[in-house]
Amino acid sequence: MIKLINIKKIYNKGKSNEFEALKDISFSIDDGELIAITGKSGAGKSTLLHVLACIDSYESGEYYLDDILIKKLSESKLAEIRNKKIGIVMQDFALIDDFSCFENVSLPIDFSKGKHSDTKERVMNALKSVGMDNMSKKPVNKLSGGQKQRIAIARAIINEPSIILADEPTGALDTKTSAEIMNLFHKLNQNGKTVIIITHDNEIAKQCDRIIEISDGKINSE
Numbered sequence: 001m002i003k004l005i006n007i008k009k010i011y012n013k014g015k016s017n018e019f020e021a022l023k024d025i026s027f028s029i030d031d032g033e034l035i036a037i038t039g040k041s042g043a044g045k046s047t048l049l050h051v052l053a054c055i056d057s058y059e060s061g062e063y064y065l066d067d068i069l070i071k072k073l074s075e076s077k078l079a080e081i082r083n084k085k086i087g088i089v090m091q092d093f094a095l096i097d098d099f100s101c102f103e104n105v106s107l108p109i110d111f112s113k114g115k116h117s118d119t120k121e122r123v124m125n126a127l128k129s130v131g132m133d134n135m136s137k138k139p140v141n142k143l144s145g146g147q148k149q150r151i152a153i154a155r156a157i158i159n160e161p162s163i164i165l166a167d168e169p170t171g172a173l174d175t176k177t178s179a180e181i182m183n184l185f186h187k188l189n190q191n192g193k194t195v196i197i198i199t200h201d202n203e204i205a206k207q208c209d210r211i212i213e214i215s216d217g218k219i220n221s222e
């Protein structure tokens with residue numbers, strides 16, 4: 001479960017270009033929810049996602065993830081939490097262009113602790129679950145946008161996180177491909193994952209259990 005209490009995020013703190021990107025954000029998300037985060041460009045959606053993903057820190061307030069206060073933790077502890085609990089699909093995919101699909105999806109395994117003897121099986125299963133197992137050897141720079149999105153999702157789920165965060169996963173896709181990607185998220189959600197999707201698309205947002213709207217770094221309505 002996710003609980004944010006009065007989260008404030010400031011970029012360039014103490015400098016002339018200081019900017020308060022999140023202002024007193026409070027909400028909770030239960031395990032197994034499917035949530036849409038919406039709002040205009042620059043509203044603070046990606047910033048919020050980065051805080052939720054434990055990639056970025058925040059200035060004040062409290063963020064509890066499964067009752068752990070995500071603050072003042074060591075970088076290695078944060079990395080461990082990220083690796084175990086969170087799968088993130090970035091706004092620009094953040095794939096490594098000249099690596100193959102297989103290599104991209106296996107990266108989070110390489111960074112995780114424990115034995116990696118079952119890497120091949122796990123990667124192929126993840127690729128299969130997004131319908132990309134027949135392209136495992138293809139470099140990702142030879143893929144279409146929708147295919148890249150599938151690989152980014154396969155990489156996000158490879159360590160079986162309980163929470164999946166996706167930043168505009170259908171932003172660059174046509175309607176049919178968007179629907180296919182949304183089906184993947186629905187399936188993950190039905191399998192018990194908490195799924196949080198940033199979107200500017202009302203049709204996508206309407207498919208979620210709940211919409212959290214951000215405007216100027218504040219929550220608009222729920």
Ligand SMILES: Nc1ncnc2c1ncn2[C@@H]1O[C@H](COP(=O)(O)OP(=O)(O)OP(=O)(O)O)[C@@H](O)[C@H]1O
Pocket residue numbers: 011012019021039040041042043044045046047048
């Ligand atoms: N690294 C940064 N340094 C300074 N300001 C930043 C930084 N990242 C984002 N901002 C500012 O914070 C605000 C929120 O940015 P954010 O990327 O969270 O918006 P967004 O809602 O995701 O927008 P979009 O829909 O265009 O992706 C914007 O005004 C942006 O300029």
Ligand SMILES: [Mg+2]
Pocket residue numbers: 045046047091167
């Ligand atoms: Mg963004």
